[in-house]
Amino acid sequence: MMSCPIPGLLENGKFTNISSYFLGAVLSGDESYRFYGSKNKIWLAVVKHNVGYCTTEQLQEHQSALATMAGRVQAKVFTKRQLVDRNWFTPNKVGFAVGFESGGDVSSETLISFANEILPNLSSTERECLLLGAFDGRCSIDVNRATGDIRYLVLDCGNNQAMDFFCKMFDRLYVKYNCNYARDRLEGGLPRKPQLRIAASSVETYAQRIGFISTARTEILARAMGSLYEIVDDSDTLPGKKVFSRISGKRVSTIKQSNDSAVSNSSKASPALVKEPLKSPTQEEPEIHISVGDSVTHKAYGAGVIVAFDGRYLSVDFNGVVKKYAFPSAFTGGFLKTNE
Secondary structure (H helix, E strand, C coil), X not given: CCCCCCHHHCECCECCHHHHHHHHHHHHHCCEEECCCCCCEEEXXXXXXXXXXXXXXXXXXXXXXXXXXXXXXXXXXXXXXXXXXXXXXXCCEEEXXXXXXXXXXXXXXXXXXXXXXXXXXXXXXXXXXXXXXXHHCCCEEEECCCCCCEEEEEEECCCHHHHHHHHHHHHHCCCCEEEECCECCCCCCCCECCEEXXXXXXXXXXXXXCCECCHHHHHXXXXXXXXXXEEXXXXXXXXXXXXXXXXXXXCCCCCXXXXXXCCCCCCCCCCCEEECCCCCCCCCCCCCCCCCCCEEEECCCEEEEEEEECCCEEEEEECCEEEEEECCHHHHCCCEEECC
């Protein structure tokens, strides 16, 4: 099997959830630069916001979580000032980046080839972390200001190959989307970047399975999804990771999709390729059978008892302290195990 082209992505020599997250971030942005005048490159996992869409506190919380992750691999956190001084960041944006060093011969095509090769062997949790990395730092949440409904989640990808790779992964999650490939601007200038848009009807799936580490994007999504959902801490999977859960006992309707929906067979501005989800996943996950009252063991909290389970989330009582987890990722990720 092909070795990792960016060794710094590995955690103690292994490809982990953190490796997946940062690989997704690097692939989505496709930003690399010569590193301090040497032959090596620096690849950036960029977090970027428009001014006014992220508070200082939200950005610091996001940076703290990614700095924790960077400390477990071989990476360096760059502030906006450090990035701007090197001409690696747009001055009129706010954000930061995590950088990974590679050999000078590593290219975007090399990274895509590596990602495609390891994809069949990734667990469902690692696949979700990879998609989280792609969207967490750079996506935008398009909300209809008049109604408050979500139109779509949109990501400008670094290249067409990366977008195709993410589409293939979303197929496994039955997520509807469309994609506009890179194209020249009618008015001239740099070509438009390829754009991947998750349909409004699939935002709930994204929120429940993938979520965000970004506090700013989590709060925007929470406002749009409304009071029928609650934010669930999933830091066992990645530091600061948050997903969404339906509040039990409340009726939830599908998130409304506006007339300018992300899923359309045609576009006046430019042609869009619409892809439908595959009929079945290409890789089956092992079956995990649990029910309320079963005992489980957490790698840090020890023995506990399942006190609630709705098929997607379970609550575990650890001697009076109740924690909520996503299912089945809490088990497939190795954080919980059943006591037989």
